[in-house]
Amino acid sequence: MTTDELQGLTVSKSVDARGTACPGPLLAAKKAIGEIKTGEIMEVLSADEGTKKDIPKWAEKKGHEYLGTVEESGFFKIYMRKG
Amino acid sequence: MENKKLCMALFSGSIDKLTGAGVILSGAAADDMDIDIYVLLMGARAFIKGNEKKITELSEYPELKDEFFASLDKLKVSTWVDFFKMAKELTNVKIHICSLAGKMWGGEKMEDFIDLTDDICGIGEYITSAQEADVHLFI
Numbered sequence: 001m002t003t004d005e006l007q008g009l010t011v012s013k014s015v016d017a018r019g020t021a022c023p024g025p026l027l028a029a030k031k032a033i034g035e036i037k038t039g040e041i042m043e044v045l046s047a048d049e050g051t052k053k054d055i056p057k058w059a060e061k062k063g064h065e066y067l068g069t070v071e072e073s074g075f076f077k078i079y080m081r082k083g
Numbered sequence: 084m085e086n087k088k089l090c091m092a093l094f095s096g097s098i099d100k101l102t103g104a105g106v107i108l109s110g111a112a113a114d115d116m117d118i119d120i121y122v123l124l125m126g127a128r129a130f131i132k133g134n135e136k137k138i139t140e141l142s143e144y145p146e147l148k149d150e151f152f153a154s155l156d157k158l159k160v161s162t163w164v165d166f167f168k169m170a171k172e173l174t175n176v177k178i179h180i181c182s183l184a185g186k187m188w189g190g191e192k193m194e195d196f197i198d199l200t201d202d203i204c205g206i207g208e209y210i211t212s213a214q215e216a217d218v219h220l221f222i
Binding site: 023058 | 106109110112113114115158159160161169173
């Protein structure tokens with residue numbers, strides 16, 4: 001998906017994990033995905049470089065669809081659809 | 084699909100290794116692994132009720148203690164107990180204290196150990212768990 005498409009998604013859950021280092025964002029994502037329904041979209045905000053590869057890989061492994069990552073200034077947003 | 088299993092031998096009771104163990108547990112919990120933790124010799128000291136917040140020794144670079152704690156604080160890293168608690172909330176984690184290790188530090192009964200503890204066990208159980216695990220770690 002393009003950045004514009006990602007930005008235009010209707011997000012059911014937004015997790016701001018910018019205040020924590022690894023493994024904080026991964027744990028936050030794991031907890032939050034349980035709060036949305038299959039097919040709904042979650043975004044995770046993180047400023048931790050390790051998270052950038054970790055969360056997409058975790059999402060796919062757990063049967064969710066990784067949609068893409070949007071770079072912002074000093075952090076990034078990871079999008080996924082719950083599977 | 085059956086969950087993968089992690090067996091961790093937690094021999095160490097210093098704050099650096101307990102914190103590292105906590106980070107690994109978080110990753111395993113996020114991955115829905117079933118986790119067996121066997122608390123061995125030096126590790127058991129940290130699980131004695133009242134000791135969990137008093138553990139401040141570093142196994143490695145003991146002279147850098149101040150820097151270590153300042154970094155944990157700055158990066159908002161959870162305490163080792165909170166990492167273990169979180170893992171328990173997220174997945175099936177069982178914490179077993181080796182009976183000899185417990186006795187070494189004055190812990191003989193369940194009530195002598197912090198609430199996260201599930202049971203007191205013998206070493207045979209650890210070996211069996213390690214044999215059956217997909218991932219085995221000695222920390």
